Amino acid sequence: MAESGKRKIEAADGGNGAEGQEESVKIKKTICSDSGDGNVSACEFLLSGFETKAVLRDSAREKNIFIHGKIADQETVVILEKTPIREENLFELFKNSRLKLEMKNDIYSTYQLHPPPHLNEIKTTVVCPATEKHVKKYLRQETFLVEETGEDYRSITLPFIQSQSFSIQWVYNILEKKAEADRIVYEDPDPKVGFVLLPDFKWDQKQLDDLYLIAIVHRKDIKSLRDLTSEHIPLLCNIRKRGEDAIQKQYGVPANKLRVYLHYQPSYYHLHVHFTSLSYDAPGSGVERAHLLSDVIQNLQADAQYYHSRSLCFPLRADDGLLSKFKNAGRL
Structure with missing residues (x-):
C-alpha cells in the first residue's frame, strides 16, 4: 500500500507480533549499543556488515534506491536517497x-x-528486522486502480483488514511518549479531538520546500476515512486549525501554502492526516489516493454517512492480498 511511504517506517509491520518486536529490540541493543569507547556508537557502523540480496527498486528521477539484504542474519531493507x-x-x-x-x-x-x-550526505533508512510484507512493499510492481463501494468495504476490505496482523504499536509508542517524544511539534491531549503533530521521516527538516508532517489522533477507534461520520467533524476541524497554526508558528509556513489530506487506502489503520508543502510533489498526494481534509469536512457536513456509502478509488499493487480478494469477488 503508501508509502511512504508513510513515513518510511510507518508501513504495516506485517504481523511481527510480540516475538518480532522482541527480536527488533534485541537487534537494536546488539547493533546500536554504545561501542564502549565513549565516543563512537555502534550505530555508525550498522551497515558495515550489510549483505545485499537484491535491489527492490530504484529511481534516477527521485535519486533513491531500495535494497533487500541482511544485517546479523536479520532480513533488512535499506533505503538510500540523495538529500x-x-x-x-x-x-x-x-x-x-x-x-x-x-x-x-x-x-x-x-x-x-x-x-x-x-x-x-545520503539519507538512509533501515528497516530491521524486515518482514516479507516490508520487502514486497518496496518491490517495484504493477499497480491497478480499484473502485470500492461502501458495500465492498464492508464485505471485502474490512474483513481483509481484520484478518491481517498489522501491528501499529509504533503509533501507540508515539502517543504514549515511549518513542519520538522529542520530535513532537505540537500536541492537543484531548481524548476526543486531540492529536500529536510531528515531522514525517521523509522530511529531513533542513528545508521547507519538502515540508512534511503527520497528525496522529489520540482516538484508537478510527481506522480510516471509511469510519468517519459527522460526529468526527470537530476532530477534523481541530486538526486542520491547530495543525496549521502550529506549522505557521514553528516553521513560518502559512495555511495557504499547505496541502492537508488523508490517504485512502492508508498505509496503516489508525487515523492520521498529512501536512505537506504545496510545492512538494509528495508520494501518495495524487488524486487516486489523497483526499483533501477540507473536502472531507464539507462532505461530512453535507452527508453524515458520506464515507459509509461513497465509492472510493485507490491503487493496489499486484501482490497485494486485497487485490486478490477483489478479483475473487468478481469486482475486477
Missing part, C-alpha cells in the same frame, strides 16, 4: 568542491563535482 541541495550551502559548495571535467563543447561543459563530505 536536496540547500541554498544556504551554495557558497561553501562552490568554494570547497573539486571539479573533474567530463566534456566541453563550445560554451557547454559538464563535470563531476566532488563536494566536502558533509555536503554529500
Whole structure:
C-alpha cells in the first residue's frame, strides 16, 4: 500500500507480533549499543556488515534506491536517497568542491563535482528486522486502480483488514511518549479531538520546500476515512486549525501554502492526516489516493454517512492480498 511511504517506517509491520518486536529490540541493543569507547556508537557502523540480496527498486528521477539484504542474519531493507541541495550551502559548495571535467563543447561543459563530505550526505533508512510484507512493499510492481463501494468495504476490505496482523504499536509508542517524544511539534491531549503533530521521516527538516508532517489522533477507534461520520467533524476541524497554526508558528509556513489530506487506502489503520508543502510533489498526494481534509469536512457536513456509502478509488499493487480478494469477488 503508501508509502511512504508513510513515513518510511510507518508501513504495516506485517504481523511481527510480540516475538518480532522482541527480536527488533534485541537487534537494536546488539547493533546500536554504545561501542564502549565513549565516543563512537555502534550505530555508525550498522551497515558495515550489510549483505545485499537484491535491489527492490530504484529511481534516477527521485535519486533513491531500495535494497533487500541482511544485517546479523536479520532480513533488512535499506533505503538510500540523495538529500536536496540547500541554498544556504551554495557558497561553501562552490568554494570547497573539486571539479573533474567530463566534456566541453563550445560554451557547454559538464563535470563531476566532488563536494566536502558533509555536503554529500545520503539519507538512509533501515528497516530491521524486515518482514516479507516490508520487502514486497518496496518491490517495484504493477499497480491497478480499484473502485470500492461502501458495500465492498464492508464485505471485502474490512474483513481483509481484520484478518491481517498489522501491528501499529509504533503509533501507540508515539502517543504514549515511549518513542519520538522529542520530535513532537505540537500536541492537543484531548481524548476526543486531540492529536500529536510531528515531522514525517521523509522530511529531513533542513528545508521547507519538502515540508512534511503527520497528525496522529489520540482516538484508537478510527481506522480510516471509511469510519468517519459527522460526529468526527470537530476532530477534523481541530486538526486542520491547530495543525496549521502550529506549522505557521514553528516553521513560518502559512495555511495557504499547505496541502492537508488523508490517504485512502492508508498505509496503516489508525487515523492520521498529512501536512505537506504545496510545492512538494509528495508520494501518495495524487488524486487516486489523497483526499483533501477540507473536502472531507464539507462532505461530512453535507452527508453524515458520506464515507459509509461513497465509492472510493485507490491503487493496489499486484501482490497485494486485497487485490486478490477483489478479483475473487468478481469486482475486477
